Amino acid sequence: MNVTLSATLAANEDIERRRRAGERVLHLAFGEAGLPVHPALRERLIAASEHNGYGPVAGAAALREAAAGYWHRRGLPTDPELVVCGPGSKSLLYGLLLAIGGDIVLPMPSWVSYAAQADLVGARPLLVPAPPGEGGVPDPERVVSAVLHARSQGRDVRSLLVTLPDNPSGTLAAARTIRRITEVARDLDLTIISDEIYRDLVHDTAAGFLSPAELAPERTVITSGLSKSLALGGWRIGVARLPSVELRDRLLAVASEIWSSPAAPVQQAAAYAYTEPAELVERIDESRRLHGTVARAVYERFVRAGVRVDAPQGGFYLYPDFTGLAYATSAELTADLLDRHGVGVLPGHAFGDDPRALRVRVATSLLYGETTERRLAALGAADPLELPWISASLDHLSEALTGLNTARHAPGRLVRAALVPTPAAG
């Protein structure tokens, strides 16, 4: 085993230390939703505070039934018996790697913990680049050749992961790409793990959302949770929708030996959330608007500074590309952004990207404010960009980007790359 503290969590702790020491740091490194708990969820937690039994490993019946309803309303009829709850979708993803076994195909770049988890279970990830402009899905044609090659070398490749919409890029793969990757998974007999934790935060709700589970229900696991849509990261609750009793049983076996069950009072609050009462639907609507508005504003700051970046489509992330600046690695760029410009981001190499590619992940969700009052004000604002703390942060970012450009372009090769919109091609 050769892992270090999860890159996102480590960066978060470093930035918090600097802030406590009085440094002015713009925290764009951590994928926390940055919003308060809705009072209705607190009420449900409080009402369930006497729940102290372990309960079923799969999760309380009410929670599994509610999660099944959540998927049913999204065109995915779901047997509550095939729902497994865990203390965060991170734990469920880890458990799935053990339950499925073998090696896994991951998009490159992809969320920091997928590859680290594969390492922990002794699997080797096959990193396959995502198509341009469509993060979160390994390029289907490249998957075919990568898996066939790996298998010819004796490797046992059993699964493939997609993130819809994506972290780190904030983009959503096109329906035709989802269709193609699903066909490829079927041809290669791969289980698909579809991480849909940002699904309810796709900015344009009219755009439609296609899950591989609609196309290949026999081989697709969906993982999700309430950490992003309802800002419950610290409550640790995730849900998985399994394609078969066999894989469900294997996951439960792993779960029973590693975590037993999510915290019982949290399960009751989550059961309420997954029934999607109007007050929580409204909260998610407000959150989606806020995430979209701020992510787009940050996107525009990057574009104005001449940095190439895909327009965000979901969640609260951007993945700008600083090609042209005089840094050797994304880690060097990240360190400089933090030390000299007070901007904390994560280097692309933490997401499996080429260390020399000058790409970084920018999380925009901690711009809403550091107090509950400010966060609620941001949620309720007609134009959150006019709130002084948000506009000041955006200006801090622009200033840093200007500073970077000035300081780090080699004379005579100032490349202010215009934004190149990338096609949503498969």
Place this chain on the structure above:
Amino acid sequence: MNVTLSATLAANEDIERRRRAGERVLHLAFGEAGLPVHPALRERLIAASEHNGYGPVAGAAALREAAAGYWHRRGLPTDPELVVCGPGSKSLLYGLLLAIGGDIVLPMPSWVSYAAQADLVGARPLLVPAPPGEGGVPDPERVVSAVLHARSQGRDVRSLLVTLPDNPSGTLAAARTIRRITEVARDLDLTIISDEIYRDLVHDTAAGFLSPAELAPERTVITSGLSKSLALGGWRIGVARLPSVELRDRLLAVASEIWSSPAAPVQQAAAYAYTEPAELVERIDESRRLHGTVARAVYERFVRAGVRVDAPQGGFYLYPDFTGLAYATSAELTADLLDRHGVGVLPGHAFGDDPRALRVRVATSLLYGETTERRLAALGAADPLELPWISASLDHLSEALTGLNTARHAPGRLVRAALVPTPAAG
């Protein structure tokens, strides 16, 4: 991977199903504390219900400081920086297996999940029998030969686990055995994992408690939690006390990729619990008395029925030995106890014992009642054994034991083995 649902959790779910179907089942199979949450803990959870951030992977500073104080008051000065919290000590134990690596020496019998976890991480446990009457510690002299032999075969043995007091046997190893196993661990350069989750439930508080961490602080990890002493199993909170920054960092790396942190509101309640306020000390005192009284009463029922069993010293378990009855395996005995006598226990083989040895684990904590009212009555009773639901359960048990004896002794070989007190020898 070849694991099934944790034996304890699976048995629990099976028995619950039978009860819902109207069967009269005495539930002696599950190690849940069987008591309500103390109102002060509910209040702290409620007060922390707005906590929704992930927080540090190691756990909130207040919780780590409180846990350090808890150990300090037990003669173990502790740096809060060397405390790591997790969603249950089960998760922490799993993380430690990954963080330490290599194979592990386990006492035989021992808690169901140790060996299953070792299997999940690809380690091979070395099962070494506990000395007679001293469950939870592998016989020190046998450890030496087992480890030297395994190493001569090229195996990489790195750690050794003890359970103080023990699950399944309910006994507590003698101080001289703890001293000897600590010397052996030092000689063999093994990390000691000391699972002390039942420590505060040693029945005789005057008896003293020796942790290997007092003798070999440089190599001992202690794991504990609030699932047993304060009945918070369903809240999922555990703590570990690490011997070094290096092992702490490795554990945090694993934790950050598998579970992130325990539920934030639960951490705040646990922080309060570990300061050991008078009201919770009193609750633990009451719980200890109840567990001790009922475990001893059950012990006496076994003794009266002529079943060999060690007297319980801590927690709420017994490990009777039915040698002499006409069953081929402990699984067969367990199935018959459940199907024909309505008594649910776990077979010894689930704890790594010889499948043909007719030993079973009996948990006594679900005898206190099935409602909060009954459980509180049991906690407050001058003599809980006089409560009708408890005395009826004890009678049900005696009846089952008589029925077993009558039905299953081969004619002419009725062995009503007298209790043989076992010496607390090292």
